[in-house]
Amino acid sequence: MKEDLLINKVRTYIQTVMTMVHDRFFVWAVVILSLGWVSCEDRKEIMNDELYDGPLLEMDSIHTKMSDSARIKLILKAPKQRNYESGDREWPNGLYLEYLDDEGTIVSTFKADFVYYNSKDNLYKSEGNVVVTNTETGDELNTEELYWSPEDEEFFTERFVTIQSGDEIHKGEGLRADQDFSSYRILKPQGTIFIEDL
16 A cells, blocks of 8 residues: 555656646747747838938048058048948038149149949049139139049049130030049030130
């Protein structure tokens, strides 16, 4: 009898332990499945959110000097600059550039109301009151849209342009010019006006 009583106690103990383990396993399984379901719901919410495509970085009062072979070639000034994930940059409140020769003398200047740099094409697009000046000759280009290719070191546009050169004003559509504005060509000239005649 004592042996039967001992066997019954051991069985009862084993059943109790197994029930507790089973119940705990069941509770943990429910907790893990619940967390997985909540996690999936969170992922669905994140996937449904709109992706942010604004600037990653916005800076004020920009003054940058760019060099080549330890010589400053370009000075960039702007009230605001925005940098995007793609590598694109934007100057929404205007941009002013100074191009320097090997001696550090400013050979030309550039300014515009708005400029956007496309990193994929390595191309700057400027809009609104675009003015390029050759400081040596005094020649000045005015247009509403102008592209600058740093790789080709040239400006170009298909828009209407006016160039004041000495006592002459040249007008036309489209332009190709060196970035120092030392030489340029109006693609569709519309005439020359002498300032004295005005």
